[in-house]
Amino acid sequence: MFPNFPIWPVRAATSASNLDALFIFLLCVTGMVTLLIFILITVFALRYRRTLVEKSTPILGSVALETTWSLVPFGIFLIFFVWGAVIYFQERTAPADSMEIYVVAKQWMWKLEHADGQREINELHVPVDRDVKLIMTSQDVIHSFFVPAFRLKQDVLPGRYTTLWFHAIRPGTYHLFCAEYCGTQHSGMIGSIVVMNPAAYEAWLSGGGGEGSLASTGQKLFQQLGCGSCHRSDTQGRGPNLVGMFGKPVLLEDGRTVVADENYVRESILNPGAKIVAGFKNIMPSFQGVVNEEQLLSLIAYVKSLQGSQQREPVSNRPAVPNVSAQPRVK
């Protein structure tokens, strides 16, 4: 799987191909300039060595020349900047219908949860040729999800969700590293990403012992915690109706507007008073310390699944059976 002396990492995702093109361009341009400097220094050092030259020729400088070698590099830098920024922007913007996987990092392991309920540790199975979006958080310190074969890296922060997406193009097993120093066993926080053909992936999925989808786990928890007594699916609840809310802008009591994304739902569970929806009171208790990171994610998955009938179809883990979780789960 891993050759003994690699000088170029495997290219296993679309992001890797995009990036390699820019990298090769950078390598060529900077390589040529570096070579030029080395050659000039060597040539000058040899040509003008003290035994060959009687006396140095005074030259004060040349504004034209210096302006040129200020502006030309800057022009080239602008190309690097724009190209790099475009790739970065693509890397940060996940396609809308990506398959979502939740990642919880802790000292020193990766916990990964599929929407369908499969849980993995330090190993992530994904199908080839699908857009996969990771929604990541950490239970303790900052970690970083790094897959060299995808040329992707994203810090995983405690107290917040960060995301990463990729589109694998080559089946195989690839390194997953923690790239942000996270304490004693930092170098042990490694795992692998297994990119599989659709058929193999199906087989793997059916072999895994999921306990129902993540959203259904979240639904159970939602009932256990009694959330539904206020967050009713009609307009009579003491809390806002959650159906169809996810991903939409929400008007707040203080006049601001926020988009109800993962981070907002998270904040509203842990710290309900921070951003109150217009028309409601600050009566919800905090669930800080009551739910752990994984339970939070299942609640978020549940809230996401509460789309009105006209909503875009929820994301499924199973390309073969696309609409398995599309039925609204709210009665």
Next chain:
Amino acid sequence: MASATTITAEREHYLNADYGMRSWFFTTDHKRIALLYLISITFFFFIGGFFALLIRLELLTPQGDLVQADTYNKLFSMHGQVMIFFFLIPAVPAVLGNFLIPMMIGAKDLAFPRINLLSWYLFIIGGGLMLYTILTGGVDTGWTFYVPLSTAYLGTHVVLAAVSIFIAGFSSILTGLNFIVTIHRMRAPGMTWGRMPLFLWSNYATAIIQVLGTPVLAISLSLVGLERLFHLGVFNPQLGGDPLLFQHLFWFYSHPAVYIMILPGMGVVSEVIPCFSRKRVFGYEFVALASIGIAVLGFLVWAHHMFVAGISVYSAMVFSFFSYLVAVPSAIKVFNWTATMYKGKIYYSTPMLYAMGFIGLFTMGGMTGLFLAALGVDVHVTDTYFIVAHFHYIMVGGMVMAYLAGLHFWWPKISGRMYPEAWGKLAAMTIFIGFNLTFFPQFILGWTGMPRRYHAYPPEFQVLNVLSTAGSTVLAVGYLLPMVYFLWSLRYGKEAGDNPWGAAGLEWKTASPPPTYNFEETPVVTWEAYNYEELPKEVPVVG
């Protein structure tokens, strides 16, 4: 007081003007304080170097077999903290700058000699605390002190290390303050800004960064200390804080700090190359203003350390753009130094070899910086060995080479004696080869995906790691050589004379070693900097 002197063996100069411990530890003479700094930072350099060797030895094999994981983490943390705060930052400013700045502008001393001494004492107190930290178990935060790891999870001497860096930071602030005021207020008649040697321009730019950046490091480390000691919520997300705020505060100082380390080195090279090309520096104004440009623009780029940390995409683009902008003045400098050699009369003396090595290695370090400023590429190579290689090319390949160039160049002035030239050349070559062998493989390691700060690593990375470790032993020998022959030369070196290199600059117009007040009479400057066409066309001493 220095009496009238002629150049004889018995002449009174700053070294023999007074004797005894008191005359050194209570001196306010900038030259003696420079020597105190020289001894102190050399000590810390070898401590940091020792840690580096242990790190390289551990990485010889993929398994973590030489030291435990926590020991390894302490090694790289303390290597970083010692090298950055106790060697690189004070190296050129506090040693060469302290020694040369008053002489280069024709002053008797820095503006605040007692504050200068105080800065050395602060450095020693900070350094002493760092040694105490090391001896009582060390610290494993990395040099970056990232929260919440540092404030809530690690059990080592985090607060102690932070305090020691806090104190060393004040030493650095006081040095910078002194340089700014000295350069503004103490210049000899005729020494206009346009006539100042470029070493002064670059140290002035450095001082700006020291003065404006270091306080922000001080407050961020204070907040880390408070959060850790009293569990006050400032950055820790579990207490409601935002860990990225710490990173912003930290890098606001610590990125410009990179320029604190490299700018003075650029100054040294700008002195050495004209001297051994027997020629004016090409485009004085551009090189001078480039230093100031770097100092200002250097403050607008810090978040390029945070492209994958979870900052806003748009903000990342702003910082990426400024990162390319700050590369322009550095590029100007490299081109101008190279152009200075054109049609010169070039001497392959030791300082010149180091300076040429500097240009090459700094160019490589700078060019790889362009990869890191490109947002998409940074995502892949940040936090890998690519970064490690990149900043070692700047810090060690650039800064340490320049520091050694300067030390050799001004050694005759400092000690009054010549170092052995043949040994000097040998050491320069050894360091150049050892350096490249150590750090070039790390670029490839990083590109292929080996993360930094890894105690054990997948086996396919071993070949390059072995190469790197092999290089580090060569590098270690290279660094020991100058240490030995400098000491040797103090007793056995040839007498240097006032101006062995036939160099321009006021410091060469006084005796070697200089008298306590540098000049018998305040000089009056009537010439431009680097007036090599008016100086001997040959370097007198290099035969």
Next chain:
Amino acid sequence: MEHIVSGKTYFLVWAVLICLTVTTAAVSYVDLGGFNIVVALLIATLKGSLVVLFFMHAKYINVKATLLVILAGFFWLAILLLMTMTDYITRAWS
């Protein structure tokens, strides 16, 4: 040589500072919505400028370099605040 300012000027500046303090305290009782912070900071800046210009003699400094130092201090503070806010303000955009 150094510039000597009359005691009268100092008392006048002091009186203005006290008046501004009373004003800013009074304004905080009025609900101006988002403008409360703007007014409060404007008054603070006005007061700060008076202190720097008169009490700290910045108005009378004849050394350009020292003026440059003062401006640099505030310029760098602005860099710190503004460049950091580029991150926080635009985080919600995407």
Next chain:
Amino acid sequence: MSDSSEALATHELRHHFENMEQQRGASSMGMWVFLITEIMFFGGMFMAYLTYRYEYFTAWQEGSQHMDFWIGTINTAVLICSSLTMVLAVLAIQQGRRRLTSIMLAVTICFAIAFLVLKGIEYHGHWLAHEFPGSAFHFNGIDPRHVEMFFVLYFVMTGFHALHVVIGIGLVSTVLYMNERGHFSADYHNPIENVGLYWHFVDLVWIYLYPLLYLIGHRHVG
């Protein structure tokens, strides 16, 4: 040059300066450079305050309503008065009136102590109201976690400021002592000027702390 330096030399001219004017310029510029390092030091805290106010707006509103408005306002006036007496002390020594200088410095110290006493009363009030961050912190209302952070920053900012006031008292006392020993005159008084600059800077910081902590969202809300 060296003749002119001899002509002007007094026992206060340090050997490495050419003349008193150069020494004075260097000393004042050095003080300013030091003060901008202080600006950046407090700047870090202001940045933390600003970011978190932006992020946790509600909590910040809540927190600032628990400030002691009257003590804050009175303390602002106290510091402004102390700045006046400080600048009058500098004026007095410029005119060579040593006795008046000492009186003004002493009054400045009194104002500074008054400031600290009021600050202490205020801190005590927060202590009684369980507003000290830490295990004893208790807050009924919206978003207590971030309100606690508001108090952390409040105590850190005013704490560092109070530390500067204490250092200021030490510095003013030192120049007061030196003045009594006859060190200063109309010709030489750099230390008093520099202590003055430092003292006004302490006032300047408070001028910004006051609206940020006490005024924003104070009276009219709730």
